[in-house]
Amino acid sequence: MRQLTTSSSPHIRSRWIASTIMRDVLISLIPVVISACVIHGIRAILLIMAGIVSCIITESFCTGKAGINGSEVITGLLLALSLPASVPWWIPVAGGVFSILVVKHLCGGLGKNVFNPVLAARAFLLLVWPVHLTIYPAMGMDGMTAATPLHAMQIPALPESSLTDMFLGTIGGCIGETSVLAILLGAAYLLKRRVIRLHIPLAYLGTVAVLTLTFSGEEPPVQWMMYHLLSGSLLLGAVYMATDYVTSPVTPKGRIAFGIGCGVLTVILRSYGLYPEGVTYAILCMNPFAWALDRVFAPRVFGHEKGGRSREKRG
């Protein structure tokens, strides 16, 4: 007789699987990678390759398995994209090793890490090699360095770059952060493919917008807000870092609270912090709260009153 298999129900599964998600994230990053290459040339490609290869090798070393499962490629790529074009090649390599070995595997492996591996690695690099990470070459590699708009805003003053330049990304900054247009294209794709939900990015950006609009000091509020929204790693962070599955909440309200927390911290760190940018530390500070936010903002279970009691009959 033929061999029939049995297993617990359900017997069918959606075609939406982990590798599909990884592929979608990589596809969504194509515009960002292209803009990085256009703006920063061959150097961007070199850094991206260094980051990815470093992560793949470290992952194989940690798991003892050769091969690529996708998540470490995304880690390496995002890490490289959040570095300035002028860093030496070994910076993304060191960052890749740190993110995969220390942040991911020493904290329990895939799905168990508390902190976003990319941002934790970036924080580590910023701590150890601050000089390399705070010089930003402008468009092209002519050896000129440019202050990012955020440097000016720390003074505080409106930066010299136009909002159009910031939208397209032809300003000083990290290789994947500067082109708002490219990131928005990627975000639209991720939302359409339902890889990410709108809650976190919207709450995050909305909070930054409201706070900068309210506390604009002596600058024109709307312009001040726009510069804040378009500059630095805010958008890349809101779309790709704060939405990292492992280190963010799953409940809708938890996600909104998480986004608001990230926004508040970003504005505080940008205004009063040592560095002009605050996205990295803001999201890292919120990461450990992901689980607690899910608990606090757990949705009401069907047939229960809020708070957990069973619903009684109503007259």
Next chain:
Amino acid sequence: MFHGGIHPAGRKELTASAEPDGVLKPGQVIIPLRQHIGKECEPLVAEGDIVRLGQKIGDGEGLCVPVHASVSGRVIAVEPRPHPGGGMVKAVVIENDGLDTPVEKKRKMEGRPDREEVLRRIREAGVVGMGGAAFSTGVKADVEAGHIDTVIINGCECEPYITADDALLTMYPEQVLKGIMILADLLEPLYIVIAVEDNKKMAIRTLQKTLKDYPQIHLQILPTRYPQGSEKHLIYALTEKEVPSGKLPKDVGCGVFNAATCAAVYKAVAEEIPLVRRIVTVTGEGINRPQNMIVPIGTPVRELIEAAGGLKQSARRVICGGPMMGKAQDNLDVPVVKGTNAVLCLTDDVLERNEGTICIHCGRCAEVCPMHLQPLYLYQGEEDGQADMLTRFFVMDCIECGCCSYICPSEIPLVKKIRDGKQRIREVNQ
């Protein structure tokens, strides 16, 4: 509309046009003495007895519902046999003489049967909920009477592949509607609604035509979504009332009956014919001629598969029920019981694949859970063996609909883990 749910590929087109032709004639039938919630029946026949079609062969006290011979012939065994729900259950095995000699009808009662008589006939005919719960319909109608303002007829059939209720509503709408009216006389509701999902075009057209003669019954067409047929979610979709956790539909004034159950009620009360046959969808990519069949209760699954042209080479799994909540069988000698609406034969390309283990915390399980649970944390609680975490995340409220396992991109068998978790809680509470 309820929160969550999924839209799996329906695959109902496999059996959409195939109308059942005649009643299947099995060589023997295996009639388990427990096909309902409650105590097992005591057998009323012994090996060697000659039985007739419709003869009562098992009965008992309390919630117990009698079972009847679904063919005429000779009893060849009364012994434990494999049950499609799992395990062994004592069953009456009847060798079919192929004559379908009916049991002698008692003299017909004059006039309209009174309430007691209607309830007695429903019970004596062995009618149970045919949507899966298999609770005694007579007891349910008796208990619910006086508490109900809305009677809901569940014709959603939200599980993929299955078209048994669809076929019933298309071919025998009168039986269902007359059954509803009998139940309505018992329950005296203010409102009667029959709910059908919008993917059953034929059934809807037939009902719209037939319902002209039944102005009391309202037809509600719902957008297709799984698990719409879940009692609690159907009530919510229709009335926006939530059945409180641990309570019954009657606590919010609703009584839900499956369409096939209504047809069985009609036959039981109007014609005094017991529940001995039902429509079964034999389908799936793994079977040669998918179709709906009228099948005597107790027919071995193997005979249904043979009548449908046999399994294809690629068939890997045979399921009693639908792909979301049905039970995979390793033995094809299990019989069709009153609650079996489908025999589903699946191939490798549609079956679930590897068993994943690593949760990436994407939250899709929580998004699709119609009970608003967070399966990822239930999974974590079960993996860590933490009973208090399972309780805190309301493991006992899970209806095991399978949405979370279906959607999980890491392919974690979440429902299985949650079932294990429920078992853990039951053990802790003992």
